[in-house]
Amino acid sequence: MNNKVFDYLLLLGDSSMILGHRLSELCGHGPNLETDIALTNISLDLFGQVRNYFQYAAKLKGEEITEDKIAFLRYPNEYRNVLLVEQPNTDFAYIIARQFLFDAYHLPLMEALSNSQDETIAAVAHKSIKEVRYHHRFSSEWMKRLGDGTEESHQRMQDAVDYLWPYVGELFEETPLEAEMKEQGIGADLAALKKQYHENVKAVMEEASMQIPETPFSHSGGKKGIHSEHMGFILADLQYMQRAYPDMSW
Amino acid sequence: MTVTTNKVVDIIRQVSDPEIPVLSVMDMGIVRDIKVDRDQVHVKITPTYSGCPAMDMIAVEIKAALQEEGYESTVELVLSPAWTTDWITENGRQKLEEYGIAAPLEESADKLALMGEERIVTCTNCGSKNTKMVSQFGSTACKALFRCNDCLEPFDYFKCLK
Ligand SMILES: [Zn+2]
Numbered sequence: 506m507n508n509k510v511f512d513y514l515l516l517l518g519d520s521s522m523i524l525g526h527r528l529s530e531l532c533g534h535g536p537n538l539e540t541d542i543a544l545t546n547i548s549l550d551l552f553g554q555v556r557n558y559f560q561y562a563a564k565l566k567g568e569e570i571t572e573d574k575i576a577f578l579r580y581p582n583e584y585r586n587v588l589l590v591e592q593p594n595t596d597f598a599y600i601i602a603r604q605f606l607f608d609a610y611h612l613p614l615m616e617a618l619s620n621s622q623d624e625t626i627a628a629v630a631h632k633s634i635k636e637v638r639y640h641h642r643f644s645s646e647w648m649k650r651l652g653d654g655t656e657e658s659h660q661r662m663q664d665a666v667d668y669l670w671p672y673v674g675e676l677f678e679e680t681p682l683e684a685e686m687k688e689q690g691i692g693a694d695l696a697a698l699k700k701q702y703h704e705n706v707k708a709v710m711e712e713a714s715m716q717i718p719e720t721p722f723s724h725s726g727g728k729k730g731i732h733s734e735h736m737g738f739i740l741a742d743l744q745y746m747q748r749a750y751p752d753m754s755w
Numbered sequence: 756m757t758v759t760t761n762k763v764v765d766i767i768r769q770v771s772d773p774e775i776p777v778l779s780v781m782d783m784g785i786v787r788d789i790k791v792d793r794d795q796v797h798v799k800i801t802p803t804y805s806g807c808p809a810m811d812m813i814a815v816e817i818k819a820a821l822q823e824e825g826y827e828s829t830v831e832l833v834l835s836p837a838w839t840t841d842w843i844t845e846n847g848r849q850k851l852e853e854y855g856i857a858a859p860l861e862e863s864a865d866k867l868a869l870m871g872e873e874r875i876v877t878c879t880n881c882g883s884k885n886t887k888m889v890s891q892f893g894s895t896a897c898k899a900l901f902r903c904n905d906c907l908e909p910f911d912y913f914k915c916l917k
Contacts, residue, residue: 539890539900546892553806557834628835632805635837635916636896643891 507565510623512585513686514565515575516728517618517626518558519586522576523736524607525551526743527594536597543643544600550636557629573754577747581740582730589672591727591735598651598658598665605644605709606669610676612637613701617693626691645709652713659714666710667718674723677702763789763796766824770816773809774895777854780813784842787833796821796828801838803916804896839917851913855879856898859915878903879910888912 528548535541559572589607594600615637618630651662677699679687686692710717726732746753767789768781780786780800788799798817802810814830821828840859843851848858857876876886883905891914893900898911 539892542894542900543890543892546896549806549808549896550804551806553802553804557805624835628837629805632802632834632837636804639891639914 509682509685510626510691511562511565512682513692514558514562514626516585516680516682518555518562518575519584520590520607521551521558521611522555523584523586523739524590524603525549525555526739527590527592527603528600530594531600540597540647547604547640547643550633550640554629554633554636557632561625561629573747577744581732581736584727584732584736584740585730586727586732587672587675588724588727588733589669589675591733591739592669592672593735595665596661598661599669601644601647601651602662602665602669604640605648606666606673606706608637608641608644609702609705609709610698612641613698613705614693617698621692622690648709648715649713652710652715662713663715666715667720670718671720671722671724675725675727678723678725678728680728760789760791762824763791763798763821763826766820766826767798767817770813770820773812773816775851775854775856777850778847780817782844782847782850784844784847785813785838786817794826796826798828798830799833800830801833801836803838806896840913840915841917843913852879855910857901857910857912859913861915876901876912878906878908880908881906886910 525548528544528551531541532545532548533541535544555576556572559575562575563570563572589603592599592603612634615630615634619627619634621627621630648662651658653659654662677695679695683692683695687694707717724733764781767786768779770780772778772780772783772785775783783803785800785803786798787801788797790797800810800813800817810832814832817830818828843859851858857879860875875884876888877884878886878901880903883903885904886901887904888899889902889909890900893911897914897916899914900909901912902909
């Protein structure tokens, strides 16, 4: 059982870690000071949550496993993050769309997990809710500001959502591991989250004067370890220090 | 040598939050439990935000402060129950304001303030209520950035977390 919980923690942690990494790439590159600070703050929150998951995972595994080993010393096909979060920082509209499409999922996920039968997962999720609520508010407001802004900002925001929308389906694709965790009362029920997700996205998009894309196509693979071409580059950056100087610490 | 809990509290009170140096970790409300077992001290601390980079440093500083007085200690990080701004002591709130950081309001007022709907966060510089939120994310995870419309000074606001 512990092995299953270990895998579930990696599934949860990996999406937050890769999104946190994407946002960290923006440190010093945000479109203005306030958004730069906001995006890196969100990144920091996500890394904090990841540390909580991975520290617990390391404890379950015992042996020589540490949070750093889990974070930095896996091969690309061993990461379980959704494809959405590895998409690049194309421009500010893409950054906001990716963030909003993730936050709208992350918030109800944390709310559901705060009732987990696993005490530690419940505590981590409970702690995260408060932070994710701020993330969701930030990304929703920017969706509205840009979507309902000028013709140019509207078009660019819509283009970003159109491009990223096919990555939404994977968020709710239940893997056998997630099904088992749900049955054990440890994991979240993705079908229940999906309804909440689409209601929230619809409300924000309407207020932002934007259209929900009608693409039936959906990318998937991340949760099974099959990643997009971006993942190798992300890991090359992320893992450099640990690969070059094994077991180094700050 | 046996130490009393009160003595331990006095020692830990000397440790400050590295990001808000005027505030002791006791005033921040992040020290959740102190147990004394003969000459061994067990301290439990909880983070303000999950990603608070100060936690490791705070743990090290608590251990160092106790060691300086001759006590061995363990510092454990606990996540539950989650920290809330209600745990900042009255003394802590006062010190925050004096330092130039507006203390957290109650939750409903906080939401209005952060949505920019109500002018209720008082400028720490001139006391005016004519203030505006510039960014809900400030210089650290726990703060939002405000500006006073009267004296035009920017100031930090400690976000309410419940
Ligand atoms: Zn003022």
